[in-house]
Every structure is written in C-alpha cells, then in structure tokens.
Amino acid sequence: MTLEKKDQDDSKKEGDKKDDKDQKDQIDPKLAELMKDPDAVQALLAAKRAANDEAKQYRLKLEAIEQKKKEADEAALKEQGKFKELAETAQREKAEAEARFKTKLVELALMTEAVKLGIVDADGIKLADASQVKVDNNWNVQGAKEAIEALKAAKSYLFEKKEGAPLPPAQKPGLRGQGKEEKLTPHERMMRSEIK
Secondary structure (H helix, E strand, C coil): HHHHHHHHHHHHHHHHHHHHHHHHHHHHHHHHHHCCHHHHHHHHHHHHHHHHHHHHHHHHHHHHHHHHHHHHHHHHHHHHHHHHHHHHHHHHHHHHHHHHHHHHHHHHHHHHHHHCCCCCCCHHHHHHHHCCEEEEECCEEHHHHHHHHHHHHHCCCHHCCCCCCCCCCCCCCCCCCCCCCHCHHHHHHHHHHHHH
C-alpha cells in the first residue's frame, strides 16, 4: 500500500468516529433516556401497539358506517326508481281512463244528437264518422251534431219512420191485483209469470 492510501484510510476512520460522536449528540434526549431503560421501551411499544389497535377499530367502524350509508343511498335510489315506475304506471292508467272516458262521451253526444234528429235504429250511430268529433280540455264535445247530420244526409233510411208499423201495446190503466189475478193461488201466479 502506498503512503497516500494509508493516510486516506486513517482519515476515514477518524471521520467515522467523529460522525458517530455527532450522531450521539443529535439523538433526541428522550430517546437517549429510553435507551437506558429497556422496560420503558417495552412500555412505549405496548402503548404504540394499543394505539394502533384502537385506530384500527375506529377505521373499521368508519368503514362499516360508510358501507351502511352507501347501501342506504343505493336503497333510496332503488326506491326512487320504484316511485318513478309507480308514477309512470299511474300516468299511463290515467291516460287510458281519459281515453275511455272521451270515447264514451263522444258516443253519448252522438246518441243525443241522433235521438234529436229522430233516428230509428240506435245501432246506426256506429256508422257516423266519429273522427270529426273532438273533446276539449273542459270535456265539451264538438262536432257531434255535424257528424249525425252528415250521417242523416248519407243514410236517410236510418232516420225515416215507417208508416203503418204497429205501436207497442200500452198497458191498461188501473190497479194491479184486480180481476183474475186476485183469484189465482200463489202457485198459479208463479206458473203464469214463468210462461210470460
């Protein structure tokens, strides 16, 4: 070995000793005190482990609470979806009911106008063009009279009264129970009503 290398090695050893001395000077006094007492180090480690366990328990509780909140939010979203479905179903049922009501309202308006113009056969109303009849927002029917007048112009035979047609028999005025029926037994009255 050369002399220069030997000097460098010696200087390194001296520098290492100085660094160790500097490190001892830089150690926290509390740690230096703890290093003297091994039981204190064990107590500190036990306290640290207990604190870590407690922190872990709190973290697990927090995670459980966050999970429950997430599940509750998901359930609320699902319920909102159900409410949305229920609202859509109710809206659809309402629209269907309104359509049926409007159809019946148009039929009644056509029947009323047909009777006013003297229709003979009520089934003839089905031949009227109901597409021109409209129902407004206040449930007023418009165009029924025009539709029946157009039907009467096109199929006047539905509105003609046939002459010589017999009228239905009228009931005779008087009180019930007079005459022959009063003399009949209840069994005979029942038999007579079944024959009719």
